Amino acid sequence: xxxxxxxxxxxxxxxxxxxxxxxxxxxxxxxxxxxxxxxxxxxxxxxxxxxxxxxxxxxxxxxxxxxxxxxxxxxxxxxxxxxxxxxxxxxxxxxxxxxxxxxxxxxxxxxxxxxxxxxxxxxxxxxxxxxxxxxxxxxx
Amino acid sequence: xxxxxxxxxxxxxxxxxxxxxxxxxxxxxxxxxxxxxxxxxxxxxxxxxxxxxxxxxxxxxxxxxxxxxxxxxxxxxxxxxxxxxxxxxxxxxxxxxxxxxxxxxxxxxxxxxxxxxxxxxxxxxxxxxxxxxxxxxxxxxxxxxxxxxxxxxxxxxxxxxxxxxxxxxxxxxxxxxxxxxx
Numbered sequence: 118x119x120x121x122x123x124x125x126x127x128x129x130x131x132x133x134x135x136x137x138x139x140x141x142x143x144x145x146x147x148x149x150x151x152x153x154x155x156x157x158x159x160x161x162x163x164x165x166x167x168x169x170x171x172x173x174x175x176x177x178x179x180x181x182x183x184x185x186x187x188x189x190x191x192x193x194x195x196x197x198x199x200x201x202x203x204x205x206x207x208x209x210x211x212x213x214x215x216x217x218x219x220x221x222x223x224x225x226x227x228x229x230x231x232x233x234x235x236x237x238x239x240x241x242x243x244x245x246x247x248x249x250x251x252x253x254x255x256x257x
Numbered sequence: 258x259x260x261x262x263x264x265x266x267x268x269x270x271x272x273x274x275x276x277x278x279x280x281x282x283x284x285x286x287x288x289x290x291x292x293x294x295x296x297x298x299x300x301x302x303x304x305x306x307x308x309x310x311x312x313x314x315x316x317x318x319x320x321x322x323x324x325x326x327x328x329x330x331x332x333x334x335x336x337x338x339x340x341x342x343x344x345x346x347x348x349x350x351x352x353x354x355x356x357x358x359x360x361x362x363x364x365x366x367x368x369x370x371x372x373x374x375x376x377x378x379x380x381x382x383x384x385x386x387x388x389x390x391x392x393x394x395x396x397x398x399x400x401x402x403x404x405x406x407x408x409x410x411x412x413x414x415x416x417x418x419x420x421x422x423x424x425x426x427x428x429x430x431x432x433x434x435x436x437x438x439x
Binding site: 144148149150151152153154156157160161163164167171188191192194195198199202212213215222223226227229230233234236237240241243244245247248249251252253254255256 | 309310312313314317318321322325326329330332333391392393394395396398399400402403404407408410411414415417418420421422424425428429
């Protein structure tokens, strides 16, 4: 949006953005143990990308994450989530009944929750970034 | 008074003050930022109620993303609120009736923290006592959201997906079209 952001803003964001992205990954993969999960992680990751786009300009952000890619990610997350459900059905269980994924039912639950949380995170993050891109393009 | 009561009262007071400020302001920019403050204060209240997962979501979505999206929208639409010339009687009547109906609705609800409330006697005891054996993860909120109620969460993700498709259909093509004209 503003490629002529001040030097201080640019340098502070250079330090902050990687930390925010790392925190998003922590929230994503630590949701089983502490507060958090795919939804929050997706939003935090999107916030990092949006901050990058605000400070360094949307075009620069789109060079790393093009609109097309983001749109594919929106569908990929939902497909991953529903795909886990279909996979459990093919393995003989009910829709989203993770117990049939692996031998031990706790490991199976872990795997199922990990995969669907990943799906949630990917879709939510991509949706937030896509909406921001669209509104920002609309601004011009 | 214990410390939790003091925290709750001060948070609720600040929430009420934020609402008064929100109503009186005319600058949309300031209103967008103040609603971010409102969300962040509610997140604080949720933490005080031990609902950390909800607080996390409220802080990230309400105070973070929503504020940014509102600010971008304001960049499109303009910063000042247009003063409406409509009569004030009808909106005040609608708000009063709706508010009264909502307060009347709370009269039937069990008191806050009541252990015998239906919500605590239906499936919640099963989730709380069996989650560590059936699912095997420490965070019961995640095990309810992602496993016991996985189907509901799939619905939520589809809702977000649909919202994005709607925005992209309405605005995405318009942005492209105006780009082509230039």
